[in-house]
Amino acid sequence: MTQYPMVSGELPGSKSNQLQLRKVAAVSNGVGTVFPSYIQSASDGLLVDVDGNHLIDLGSGIGVTGVGNANSAVVQAVTEQVSKFTHTAFAVTPYEPYIRVCELLNELTPGSFEKKSALFNSGAEAVENAVKIARYVTKRQAIVVLEYGYHGRTNLTMAMTAKSMPFKHGFGPFAPEVYRLPTSNPLIDGLSGSDAAELTIGRIEKEIGGANLAAIVVEPVQGEGGFIVPAAGFLKALAEFSKKVGAILIADEIQSGFCRTGEWFASEHHGIEPDLITTAKGIAGGMPLSAVTGRAEIMDQIHPGGLGGTYTGNPVACAAAIAAMEWMVTQDANQMAKDIEKTIKSVLNKLAIQHPEIAEVRGMGAMVAIEFLSTSDRKPMAAEVSKIAASCHKAGVVVLTSGMHGNVIRFLPPLSIPTDILASGLEIFAEKVTEVLGN
Template sequence: MTTTTAFAPRVRTEIPGPRSRQIQKTRAQEVSASVGAAIPVYIASASGSVLTDVDGNEFIDFGSGIGVLTLGHVNPAAVAAAIAQTRKFTHTLFTITPYESYVEVCRLLNAMAPGSFEKRSVLSSTGAEAIENAVKIARAATGRNGVAVVDHAYHGRTNMTLGMNYQYAPYATGAGPRPGEIYRTNNSYPYRDGLTGPEAARRAIERLEVTAGAENLACLVVEPIQGEGGVIVPADGFLPALQEWCNRHGIVIIADEIQVGLGRTGTLFASEHFDFEPDLVVTAKAIAGGFPVSAVTGRAPIMDAMITGGLSGTFSGNPVGCAAAVEILGQLQQAGTLERARAVGERIHDGLLALKDDFPIIGDVRGLGGLHGIEFVHEDGSPNPVAFGRMLSLVAERGLIALPGGDHHHVLRMLPAITISDELIDEALHILREALGAL
């Protein structure tokens, strides 16, 4: 699909603009240098799928705060619920004096998550915290220590998750030794390995049986579709084969759906695309429309394995976040929401395939719903991070925010809100075509 419509320019200044540069200068004096900024434009306001910076420049947001704003910026119902809750109380700590909204979020997640078995949930604050909780739960349930992950994975920036991530830099650089008893195996990467799902699973299982030993593994943690790893969609049959092996050996299989769950790929959970029913599902990001809430949801006997008091924390399941989450989870189940996500995905996918036909620097286009990636390659098919780095700037200069992905930062990752309009999608595709032409 080639877009020919003339679009009014959204960017009024150079990027970053003068006010953003001024703030950036202050930031360099006041904020730790270890905190990065992919695109140093400072945002003043946001609405739906458009950001406006302090210089008046507008950007179509294909980042959504790395998948947080799945239902758009400043979601009216979620914001209204959060404001109403702040007028009642903002904190008590659920494990001291509980409140109903925490229970309601858990009830909704239990009903929504894959699997017809009885479920329980526990809430926390961040995705990395929820991943650590899932590992603790699996270890308590199995009495084992080993944790298995797959290549290209990203799970967070806490100490435990640093050991689970595929990439050492920048997340673990200089942070000291990473935790042990973590074993890595192959993921399914159809564009690169050319294997069927069962073939890729067999390779992954054989590696784990040699390096970890099935009897030593408490859990296998896998993203049904990898985000930071480069929007890697596994071949059909890969995840069910891993699940069957885990079930046979008493290994808890955990789906990290922090980025790809809660409607983003056109189903409530990305696992549903692959006939995959994990024992535990980890959610965060989109769960509360921008408020920090995360969760682990799964089989009741596994979720109840830790002793009372073993989970939770000071801000786990904060009541303001829970109020927003109830609204967001309700909207995700409304008629038409997931259908719109699938329509968004089809329109983006068709547009990206048209770009691939015209620009051989694009090696692969992949994704579902509001999650897509363009893999940039050299003529020999090897990753091309230089092209990606230039593209990130070229699209920003034209009013589009996108994200890096892939082990070599060579995949342009796009996570628009699933409520985005067709007109904004077409404008974003137009910007991508212009930027590719300039590249």
């Protein structure tokens, strides 16, 4: 049986290095490449680079290819659609796949009420539109976001994103009326969900006033923030408060949605039914598509033409999304995520016994992270985490870092990754942790 990763010589290889020279010459310096092995094909958990190396993919292109890369159902749907027509603009001359995506989203997202959807291109665009809708409907302006949150890189979503470098640094001024308040981060604050919520709600009441609040935007499992899972009851309390003051609860499920956490949406773990949900990433097997789904009585208040854009709900992306969502239903992708969680956590929990610097192994389903804090002063170990990630890359395993302090490694493999490939990637990761921490 072939053993993965399959790497010959140094990574990146010579052809990748040549491409990187062209990249440096032609592509803006502002566009980074963390691991410049250039990819020419990919499948379930494997990335094949231009030098023929087979790398293990534990990041899914930042949580996108949940159904696997070049998933055959997605490829077939895209191929069929692309040979029929590639674009008309739904707002001018519409087409059925857009409607089918909305029907599926209305059905699959949490909430036992009538829902409607609107489609966009990127995650940030979905978040922008959810905020637009919330402000329009409530006729209020204040938007509450949480510490460690990440919502995108457009002007409004930069204001909503917590971390300055690299996302916001030098790009201000940012959009007004966005208020960042404490979240529940059990490892750091040690608070119960209800105590953490009391703090946050108290701040909203004093600093903003419930009557001015348009929306609270939460990530049910924080993505870029380092897979922080709020303590039980925190989001439920925010949802109840939001309802009480007539505001809108927006769950940003762009990273945590589509079976990633072992449920269709991570909101379900918290027992909340958000008024609006933003989705993107895992929705369409790698094709660019995003959505806002929510209560019909909210979504329908917007005037015709108020939501949209030239490419929004592109037919090829919609065909991919339909195939991806049907694949998740028929293949029981939630069970795949639960199995992946067991495999990852069994390796990481053992590693945590060996290395006291591992402060926490957390997450749900195929969305698991490991945080490193120094044993002497509990300071974030960003330099060591960078070294671990770089050593994994050199060995042919793609892992992603995250967290406000860059001291978290997050695992979000394709849900379709074969167990032996996942196990091999984790084994290499464990070796590199031990090499770098040296105990």
